[in-house]
Amino acid sequence: MKLRFLMTAILLLFCGRLADAQSCYPVFSINYTTYSYVTYLNSDDNGGWAETDVNIAGNANMTVGGSCPSWVQAQIQQQINGSTHQPHIYNYTSINGGHGGWTTGPSQCYNCYFNYTTYNDTGYMLDNATTNWNFQDSMACSMGGDIFDTGLINWPFEFAKTLSQTTGGSSGQWTVTEDAPGLVET
């Protein structure tokens, strides 16, 4: 009886090793871009309004890797086909008590193409007042957790007006004019 149990235990270990060498698993490939930009909206004599935009675009794919019986592969493929991806974007400006935060995009099929943008108004910014703009992009998979995460990125900028100085013709006087207001990275 003891011998039988010993043989069973050895067989158990052997089969485990054999199966391990022939295991199947989901294999990922990803191809995404992210793009963050500030848009000047409007201004008055003392300051203006801007918008911070963050875009995530691209796609992923998942296949079955490794070696195992076809019915096991089919089972894993079925799980992949049922999985979804979902983008998450953090878009936050610190000025005016803080605007924005995390936004979650639509959940779509694992090999769908994503093109998701968040728009965040800064609120009124006084000239030369610097705001910290923090943003971050990530894509979550219902099967594998976070596919990627750019990490938190900080991009300070301010609302600024520039002055141009030109000669006033033959009299040699200088004329100072105010250019269109713009956003300056600090």
Place this chain on the structure above:
Amino acid sequence: MIRYITALLAVSMFAVGTWAQNSPPHLQDVSIVYGAKNPELIPDNIAYRLYLFSLTVPANASEHERQAQAGRLATLNLTVPEDSQVLNILADFRSRYDAWIARWNAEAQQQQEHFDPTLVLQVREDIVADAQRALQSSLTVDRLIRFTRQVQQEKRHMRIITGGSQ
């Protein structure tokens, strides 16, 4: 005998369990190119696609969206006729790009693991190239240089994420 059969069943279950490893896939080789550090590693076709899209608004754009678009276009310092032409080019680009995404997602959902994006991706590149050509024929040399310079500058704010698991 019963013990023996039980042990054999346990063996078979263990083996099957190991075959179907359903543990979450691990991404081992994800690479992020940060345009802020290496703008030269952001290809022009990607930079143009992202920048062109940022200049567009949806077909049913709100007043706020059009105002933001005007703000983005103001940095290019276009003349009024140029502005009108560029708006048309951008509207065409956006319309084709949105249709392209809809087509991709419809095919991906329908074909699942049999979906091959190779040909579909080429269409995306064609849409970007067509918009670039239209801009070249609509803008003066000075404005085109300004546009090109702006695309290169925008690379600092772009990132490319590629890779996968093994």
